[in-house]
Amino acid sequence: MSKILSVYTNKITKKFGSFTAVDNVDLEVYQGEIFGFLGANGAGKSTMIRMLCGLLTPSAGEAKVGGYDVYKESELIKKSIGYMSQKFSLYNDLTVAENIDFYGGVYSLNKRNIQEKKGEIAVELDLDRQMNRLTKDIPVGLKQKLALACAMLHDPGIIFLDEPTSGVDPKVRKDFWNIIYQLSEQGKTVFVTTHFMDEAEYCHRLSIMHQGKIIALDSPQNLKKKNEENSINDVFIKLIRSQIDADYQ
Amino acid sequence: MQIINKTRVFAIAKKEFFHIIHDTRSLIIVFLLPLIQLIMFGYALNTEIKNINLGISDNAKTEQSRALIKSFMGSDLYHVYSISNNSDDIHHAFLQKKVNAVLLISHDMRNLQLIIDGSDPNSASIIKNYISQTLSSGQSIIPIDIRTQLLFNPELKSSYFFVPGLIALILVMISALLTSISITREKENGTLEQLLISPLLPLEFILGKLLPYIFISMTIGFLILICGLLLFDVVFLGSAIAFTILSFVYVCTALSFGLMISTVSQTQMQAMLIALIFTMMPTLMLSGFMLPLESMPWLIRIISWIVPAKYFLKIARGLMIKGNNLTELLEPMLFLLGFTILLLSIAWNKFAKQMKELK
């Protein structure tokens, strides 16, 4: 793995009033890495990602994304990242082609460029004949892939995916992860949050989040070895248990 | 300030346009609703009186008086009945709604007395106007002195009065509604977030949202103008170009108002309510549409200065009935232009601030 730093945070914290959603998180993520956030509901995964994308300003700490400071250079960060939010963010009432045209336009790609991208997407996602269908009428899995394609139109080096496979069947989840691997091979850094333990195994490195803190961070293999468990599922349960026990005392 | 990128503005405008044309049901509503409003309001406000039952008590029975009666009978407006001088008879005729008005001619022809059913004051004053007109146009032999002279609307058609007002009302309502919903919908659906992490600037977003709706609203403007002219038989003495330019400015004011509403509302429902209340009420009450501003207390007259419909009413009445040209309507146009710039900058500012606060 190349060792070019892609995302760096130092004691990054986000408070909503007196509630701390992300608590002093340190990260170093390298170019081409697939970096996972695993955690229960409300663990702070989305908040973490939203701070890195420039959607939320951190309450404290430092963070750099693609070498740009999240406080001062959010405009430059916007141009170099792709983001797929937890909520489906394409326009259901527009056709597939119109969605692609729109996001291409928002990133000021020229017409020829957009046309090219549309061709590529049509081939890759095999939706040549679906281009003029309304987005709400295509299958959920395809929708998610399309949303990813739209988030990648401007060819960003870093991609944030917030639960990209929720509500999608296992077959499509597999396809989706193949795309993620391809992106990583192209040298793109991929951040991914998930609820699925099996998906967590696919990450190069995985962080387990609990109440705004990262309680473990390593490759899935190392996490299993260190905790003497056979699956990430068991590792997760063990770590969260001991964390809750520790909180009691 | 960063430079506005044309590609991004057009991307928003185009997308917005597709939203509109894909949603056939809303599209039909958007174009049909104004027409229904026009027709409904129009017939409700149409105070024109087609048939006046006029009782005449001729106590002179001279050639002059007969000529006078003939002038009433010659008009399609009146059904003339002969009635006795007896006050009980007259009273009964009114009670039984046999007559709307009674004209008493004294035996020396010196004196004409007109009694009108005042239970509906509006029609009473119209009847009074009609009869005085017939009297003055009819015979100069009658030595009565009537000075009523109606400028611009000699037939005293109520449609001349309400059609311009309805155009002002419907345009401002529908325009503000359209833009106010369009941004809050993106808030509700979460698509706004995807735009916030793109390089799109707040001003580009606002302008992109404005463009397609200018087109839609102006189409509606022409539609209700033409229907108003056809259905209610109103004249249009001004030029179509002047109407195009002036309705463009008015529509921009209303759309900008809608954009401003969308920055303060969280849901489409909220936006819709605010848009309807804050356009309909002032336009009906404070623009001079229903009630003449001259007869209002000074406070209301001052408030009316910030009601855009007041200026468009001047424009629409000027263009339709008076045949004003563009230079004569420069003042109301400048006011509307001022409002547009003001509202648009407020919307832009608030929206930019909200985008920051989200962080």
Ligand SMILES: Nc1ncnc2c1ncn2[C@@H]1O[C@H](COP(=O)(O)OP(=O)(O)OP(=O)(O)O)[C@@H](O)[C@H]1O
């Ligand atoms: N804008 C906000 N204002 C107040 N509290 C918030 C806000 N956004 C998130 N939170 C709170 O912060 C905590 C972490 O939320 P976050 O969305 O980051 O969790 P998550 O790990 O993504 O959970 P999920 O798996 O449900 O998506 C939650 O308790 C949430 O209620």
Ligand SMILES: [Mg+2]
């Ligand atoms: Mg989340």
